[in-house]
Structure formats: structure tokens, C-alpha cells
Amino acid sequence: MVDRWSEWKSFPARHLGEFLNAPVGPGLYELRHRHTGELLGFGHSANVASALTSHFEPNLWSRLLKKSAPEHHNHVEYRTMSASSVRHARDQEAAIAWRRNAFWGRAA
Numbered sequence: 001m002v003d004r005w006s007e008w009k010s011f012p013a014r015h016l017g018e019f020l021n022a023p024v025g026p027g028l029y030e031l032r033h034r035h036t037g038e039l040l041g042f043g044h045s046a047n048v049a050s051a052l053t054s055h056f057e058p059n060l061w062s063r064l065l066k067k068s069a070p071e072h073h074n075h076v077e078y079r080t081m082s083a084s085s086v087r088h089a090r091d092q093e094a095a096i097a098w099r100r101n102a103f104w105g106r107a108a
Helices: 048-054 060-064 086-107
Strands: 027-033 039-045 076-082
Touching: 027 048, 027 086, 039 048, 039 086, 048 076
Parallel strands: none
Antiparallel strands: 027 039, 027 076
């Protein structure tokens, strides 16, 4: 069973001892720019909390090419949706993506 989306939350400041409030199990996540509302990330994961934190860590290729992280976490908000399994999370992600594409296809 898939829950509902959580409220939009700001990324925690680690240096202030704040914590990320996200499922440690399977679910979906969505990232957006706080000021513009631009969608920065959307997907499913077996561990949503890990997927959210890894979004701001540069991967191997970025480190080798000395590229910066995708976006500073102070400007990003996130929301999550827990799921009973990775399969349900993946299916829900596909359904949400299909609805969004159908909506924007009609709106265009």
C-alpha cells in the first residue's frame, strides 16, 4: 500500500544537528527548487532517506571531472511517499509519471 505525499520540507542543516525526515524503507521522493518550483528530482528507491542524501553528494564521475554538486541543499525542498515494497513504489512512480505526462500533453 502506498501512502500519501508528505508536506514539502526544507533540507535539514547538518551543522545545526537537524535530521532528514524520510522513510528508511521503500517509497518515492520528489525534489523541487524552493523559489522557482522547478522539479529537480523524482523517483523511487528501496531506501528513500539514502536516495535523498545521495542527491547532493557528487558521484565518481563528478569528482573525477571536478564538477560541483547539482544544487545547494538550502534551495531545495523535498517530499516523500512511503510504500510497502520497491515494486509498489516503482509502479506508483510510473503511474504518477504517466498522469503528469497526460496532463502536460493536454495543457500544451
